[in-house]
Amino acid sequence: MTPIDDDAPPLDPAESLALIERERAQVGRDLSPDPRLMYWPWGIAWLVTFTLFFLRYGPDGRVFVDLPGWLPLVALAVCMIAAGIVTGVAGSRVSRRVMGPSNRxxxxxxxxxSVAFTAFSVLFSQISDVLPEDKAGLLWAGGMVAVTGALHMAGAAIWNDRDMFILGSWTSLINIVGILAGPGWHSLIVAVAGGGGMMAAGLIGWLRQR
Known part of the structure; x- marks a missing residue:
């Protein structure tokens, strides 16, 4: 006689623990947004826009590609808005399934x-006019990347996320290197190392989530 499920022997402790871990991991995946959707849009945005800034406003005022002066700024605005929409939608799909302190x-x-970027934008707009054009650009770019790195590290502290802390630390480090290198070089460093770092973080997070 074939036993029914109720007649099946109980799992041994090792099997029970393995089953609990599998279920816990599955719940974690269901309640976590896809890291690729959270990092890749920003990585692509940084790679594209800061490359355009480097080509148009290179080191020592060099112009590698004679692009319209407004093009890098417009590309930056469009890419940032697009990245924000993608990550916002991806995050909201998960947050609807989570209630309580985590959601808050x-x-x-x-x-x-939003508050941090708004505050820094207001501050920089008040002082950038008194700086040379290349230094004003470095102020805006370096300041915004600094905020990004700091907020990534703060988020890592909230959710005990080591990978996010590493990304925030990396972003802060390459930003400092870029600022010290000067206008033009900062754009190239942030495009390659910053945008590439976010792309790598999304891929590593996705692989670990699997």
Whole structure:
């Protein structure tokens, strides 16, 4: 006689622990957004826009490609808006399935990004006019990348996410190197190392999530 499920022998402790771990991992994947959707849009945005800035506003005022002066700025705005929409949609799909403190933490963290960038934009707009054009550009780019790195590290502290902390630390490090290298070089470093770092973070996070 074939036993029914109720007659099946109980799992031994090792099998029970393995089953619990598999279920926990599955729940974690279901309640976590795809890292590729959270990092790749920003990585692509940084790679494209900062490359355009480097080609148009290179080191020592060199113009590698005679692009219209407005093109890098427009590309930056478009890419940032597009990346924000993609990550916002990806995050909202997960947040709808989560209630309680975690949901509030995510909402407050998202608001912190908007407030920080708005505050720095207001500050920089008040002082950039008194700086040479290349230094003003470095102020805006370096300041915004600095905010990004710091907020990534803060988010890592909230969710105990080592990978996010590494990304924030890497972003902060290459930003400092770029600032010290000067206008033009900063754009190239952030495009390659910053955008590439976000692309790598999305891929590594996705592989680990699998």
């Amino acid at each position: 933490q995510g909402a407050m963290y998202g608001i912190s990004w």
